[in-house]
Amino acid sequence: MKLSDYVIQYIKENVADSIFLMSGGGIMHLVDSVGKSDIKSFCCHHEQGAVIAAEGYGRIKNVPGVALVTTGPGGTNAVTGMSGAWLDSIPMLVVAGQVKRADITPRKNGIPIVRQIGFQELNVIDIVKPITKYAVTVENENEIKYYLEKAIYLATHGRPGPVFIEIPLDVQATEIDPDKLKSFTPAELKQKDLDLDNKIMSKVVELLKESKKPLLLVGNGIRLSGGEKILWQVLEKFKINAATAIFTADDLVTREYPYYLGRQGMPGNKAANYAMDNCDLLLIIGERMQLTQTSYDYDKFASQAQKIMVDIDAGEMNKKTIKVDVKINCDAKLFLEELYKQDIKLNRWDVKVSPINPDNYPVDSKCLNVFKFLEQLSEWPEKFDIVTANGMASLAPHQALKISRGQRFLTNAGLGHMGSGLPMAIGVCVADYNKPVICSEGDGSIMLNIQELQTVLHHNLPIKIFIFNNNGYFSIRNTHLNFFKKIFAADPSSGVTLPDFSKIVPAWGLAYERINNDSELSKLKKVMECQGPIVCELMIDSNQPLLEKWSAGMFKE
Structure with a gap:
């Protein structure tokens, strides 16, 4: 052979x-x-x-x-x-x-x-x-x-x-x-045996019983270990407040869970970050706690809480960016299975979760308010898997998009590379047997792998590609304005020009739609009902406000 x-x-x-x-x-x-x-x-x-x-x-x-x-x-x-x-x-x-x-x-x-x-x-x-x-x-x-x-x-x-x-x-x-x-x-x-020590679990139970304000932070290690089902069993049994690590695990706990506080991290939801600043016990499972979660003020991270961290990689629990009180080097699924067996009555700690009101984030009337778009997309009855690239095309959906249990919501969090949305959506669509996939790409980001539109076309993959046209590099532009009070290499005025997608997409032979402003959101129905691949360009204000960026301790009481 x-x-x-x-x-x-x-x-x-x-x-x-x-x-x-x-x-x-x-x-x-x-x-x-x-x-x-x-x-x-x-x-x-x-x-x-x-x-x-x-x-x-x-x-x-x-x-x-x-x-x-x-x-x-x-x-x-x-x-x-x-x-x-x-x-x-x-x-x-x-x-x-x-x-x-x-x-x-x-x-x-x-x-x-x-x-x-x-x-x-x-x-x-x-x-x-x-x-x-x-x-x-x-x-x-x-x-x-x-x-x-x-x-x-x-x-x-x-x-x-x-x-x-x-x-x-x-x-x-x-x-x-x-x-x-x-x-x-x-x-x-000759690998190390990562069995869970009974003494460690007893300590976890003791801390949970004593806690007045417990919080669970859910990470993607739970899914990687095959622990999604047991996670939900734990949630339903103990009714603990839960947040997901933004970008990495936002599809593991969803709006069906009544004590879900949202997506935690620097660009995350206020309720989740408020709970992080005020909890007295933080249980972290399967999340490596990158700076997105702790913020650059990591010395103030969850400063009122004892921290229990469960991770398959012991090194992640010994970083300078987080101080862990109870370190559990263990498979996430195994830990959840053992936790589920325990007899614990948790103290109920209510945290108010307020929905995002798009009117609080006004934009030029000639442009589309990204939060109004995401509000309508959230209510679409068919729940397609979602893939995002980086920049606003990732930030805004992870802040505001509401998803349902079983729906996947994928972003590369660690590298955050431009151009990742389109090819990742191709892989997702193939893995999910050609079911429709939503791809959220930036006008700058998509240029790094725009050639893969041909792959989408050739295989007739039913991917709905939303291009967030905010006139260039949204994140880089804001960074330059914050640090240097001027812009360079981020938009047409400073050297970065982008093609006219209304010409280039039809030239590729792909269906194309454009939503210019809030009054044209009715066009979303045509995009979502399209049976094959389609590109929809969203004309977004380059000054579109997003949620206030959180830093550790910001909401501490």
């Missing part, structure tokens, strides 16, 4: 039913094997797009999304997508090409003796090692099964993340006997 055929067969049978790729000479045997296989393939137009699509797929399926990229520049173009998956703990497998073994530059003391021998040869392994759980070059064809099994195990166990397997061109073409291949056994890793 040809090795490249074995790799694709292994992926189809053990990892994913779809693969995202951009072809190249350095992976010609693997690409040919994809073509011969019945695995579903999606040819993207940039490796970054392919890898971010794999991230979206992995987020929906909770299995590694798979991307196939070529030698050299294919690997370097994949770095941004892998970085996003690394920071947000998303399982992913990236398979890359490499030049023939005979053309790989020899090393002395681990350092290449010259910069390059083979065409497009590059030491991508050392580039991606810091952003992957495992990165390896397959030099012995009889170890391909071992490398695949080990990579997938590492991608999906412990704290999930991306893995990278590089296969030289001649190795791809080698004939192998699958029955004689070396296998991987997890026992060889």
Whole structure:
């Protein structure tokens, strides 16, 4: 059996039913094997797009999304997508090409003796090692099964993340006997046992019983551990006030839960941040507590509370940005299962949650008020999955969009890279069997991966792409105004011009709509009822006000 055929067969049978790729000479045997296989393939137009699509797929399926990229520049173009998956703990497998073994530059003391021998040869392994759980070059064809099994195990166990397997061109073409291949056994890793200590759980129970103002902060580690169902059982049993970490876990607790306070973090909802400033016990489960959650005034974060933190990665509980009183290095699902067994009657602490009133955030009457748009989108009866990029296209929806249980709401929080919304929406749509997906992109952001509109068109993916046209880079513009009292490299007046989407989108052959102001919000119905892909441009005031930015201690009483 040809090795490249074995790799694709292994992926189809053990990892994913779809693969995202951009072809190249350095992976010609693997690409040919994809073509011969019945695995579903999606040819993207940039490796970054392919890898971010794999991230979206992995987020929906909770299995590694798979991307196939070529030698050299294919690997370097994949770095941004892998970085996003690394920071947000998303399982992913990236398979890359490499030049023939005979053309790989020899090393002395681990350092290449010259910069390059083979065409497009590059030491991508050392580039991606810091952003992957495992990165390896397959030099012995009889170890391909071992490398695949080990990579997938590492991608999906412990704290999930991306893995990278590089296969030289001649190795791809080698004939192998699958029955004689070396296998991987997890026992060889000698991993630490993360069982939950009974004494620790007793301490948690004691603190919860004593608390007058308990608060639960929900993180995406709960979903990664498969703990969504038990989370809701815990919520319904203990009726604890809960907030979700904005951007990472906003689809884990939703408006159906009566004690949901909203999305917590610097750009988050007031009720959630008020509770953070005033709780006397904070239980954090599956959230790594990046600065978005603690704010840059992290010394004041939840200063009145004892903090219990449950995380699969012990390092996250020992950062300078958060002081944890009870550290529990444990799988989130396992902790929730044990917590559910406990007999605890919590003190009821009522926190007022006020809806966002769009009229409190006025804009030019010629423009669309983003909060009025999100208010109408929230009430659409069909609950489609939602993907956002960054900037206002992410901030405003995560502040105001109301979603329902079972609806997914996805953003890359750790890297927050421009251009991520469109390719991630492609992966989500593929993973969800071509169900409609809402994609929230910025007019500046979409330019980084606008080529993937062709991928959407080719596969007729029913993605509703909302372009937030706020005349350039909203976040960068505001940062420059706050720090320098002037703007540069952020809008047309300072060097950044953007295309006329009303011309470029129809030229692509895609349906197009534009909502200019509040009076045209009736057009939303046409967009939402469109059966195929459609782009809707939202003409938003460049001075659109958003929620007040929170800093730790701001609402402390």
